[in-house]
Amino acid sequence: MSIHNARDGVWIVRWREGGRNRSVRVHGSHELAKKIQRKKMSARDENRHLDIKREVNFRMGTLIDRYRDEYAVKKKSYSRERSVLEGIREELGHLFVREVDGATVHGWYRGLTDEKDLSAGTAVRHFNVMHHMMEKASTIWSNETGIDRNPADQIEVYRPDDQRERYLSSEELKSLKAALDQKMYRASTREINRTFYRLRTIVLIALTTGMRMAEIFGLTWSDLRYGEGVIAVRSKLKGGKIRYVPMTPELAAELRKYPAEIGQERLFPPKRDAKGERQRVEGSFETILELAGIQHFRFHDLRHTFASWYMMNGGDLYELAKILGHSNIRMTERYAKLGKTHIARTGDTARGMWKLMEKVNGERAASAV
Numbered sequence: 193m194s195i196h197n198a199r200d201g202v203w204i205v206r207w208r209e210g211g212r213n214r215s216v217r218v219h220g221s222h223e224l225a226k227k228i229q230r231k232k233m234s235a236r237d238e239n240r241h242l243d244i245k246r247e248v249n250f251r252m253g254t255l256i257d258r259y260r261d262e263y264a265v266k267k268k269s270y271s272r273e274r275s276v277l278e279g280i281r282e283e284l285g286h287l288f289v290r291e292v293d294g295a296t297v298h299g300w301y302r303g304l305t306d307e308k309d310l311s312a313g314t315a316v317r318h319f320n321v322m323h324h325m326m327e328k329a330s331t332i333w334s335n336e337t338g339i340d341r342n343p344a345d346q347i348e349v350y351r352p353d354d355q356r357e358r359y360l361s362s363e364e365l366k367s368l369k370a371a372l373d374q375k376m377y378r379a380s381t382r383e384i385n386r387t388f389y390r391l392r393t394i395v396l397i398a399l400t401t402g403m404r405m406a407e408i409f410g411l412t413w414s415d416l417r418y419g420e421g422v423i424a425v426r427s428k429l430k431g432g433k434i435r436y437v438p439m440t441p442e443l444a445a446e447l448r449k450y451p452a453e454i455g456q457e458r459l460f461p462p463k464r465d466a467k468g469e470r471q472r473v474e475g476s477f478e479t480i481l482e483l484a485g486i487q488h489f490r491f492h493d494l495r496h497t498f499a500s501w502y503m504m505n506g507g508d509l510y511e512l513a514k515i516l517g518h519s520n521i522r523m524t525e526r527y528a529k530l531g532k533t534h535i536a537r538t539g540d541t542a543r544g545m546w547k548l549m550e551k552v553n554g555e556r557a558a559s560a561v
Contacts, residue, residue, distance in 0.1 A: 205218055250288060250290070250336050263324070276317070276322075301315065371481075388476065417436075
């Protein structure tokens with residue numbers, strides 16, 4: 193930083209900013225030049241504190257495209273994350289990345305619940321996408337975006353306690369099975385309803401194995417290990433490991449009857465006209481819940497139901513963590529209070545659930561006599 197006298201009453205203030213030499217001519221006294229010098233130094237230091245290179249003009253729309261192509265498309269949740277990215281593009285895509293500060297991110301985040309009426313949990317999932325994208329923008333793409341710090345780190349996010357303890361009681365299990373059996377056939381006929389037969393199989397897998405919806409959709413016929421009584425789950429674990437979940441004889445019998453589509457390796461290949469497998473299942477699942485008289489329940493709670501019944505029947509917490517695919521035992525400890533002091537086999541737990549549900553058929557036959 194220096195001041196040079198160009199001629200009488202004209203001063204040149206020079207400084208370095210953003211890796212470049214800068215200068216400005218000041219007409220007036222030396223004191224005025226020193227005042228301009230202090231302002232330039234203050235502005236430079238402020239920019240350095242904010243880690244913003246103002247000469248970089250990298251748009252948010254371009255950042256979104258790069259993040260999508262290099263990260264988002266590789267995720268199993270891409271179908272949902274794509275809509276999140278498009279929402280960010282709609283709100284902030286016209287801005288330069290260097291213009292997106294903490295206040296901007298905060299305004300966008302608040303708008304998710306205040307204007308778009310998203311739930312707090314859904315808003316957090318949207319925020320997580322934003323945070324990850326801006327983290328890449330401020331680290332590996334810093335030279336291009338012009339930021340060195342993640343503006344999303346400045347935001348206090350409300351993370352609701354999603355540790356739901358909702359699981360099906362014995363009566364609800366029987367009602368659910370009865371509703372699934374009823375909707376498997378078209379009204380007043382013995383003709384199979386393909387949509388609900390497919391849903392019935394998916395629900396029974398989730399209920400008696402604890403598998404996630406995405407994991408069920410990823411199942412291939414070769415993952416069914418009938419001889420070993422297990423199902424191989426190919427989830428994204430470290431090292432590409434495969435975990436195994438129990439397949440009871442009852443579930444195996446259901447899966448043997450389920451028809452394979454010609455030329456399809458997957459049990460549940462996506463439908464051409466479906467916008468998303470999750471939406472298609474959840475819509476039909478709501479119909480089943482209404483028929484069964486079950487309230488305040490969601491598809492993912494089938495996983496909670498399996499885990500809860502496993503622990504209530506004496507299951508081991510560490511074995512449950514392996515079955516559910518939890519990377520951290522703390523995620524499984526929520527079920528610890530349901531456990532007993534002795535250990536029971538996983539298969540016995542699931543078979544007990546099957547027997548309970550199968551009582552429905554016996555009771556229905558008795559009432560028909």
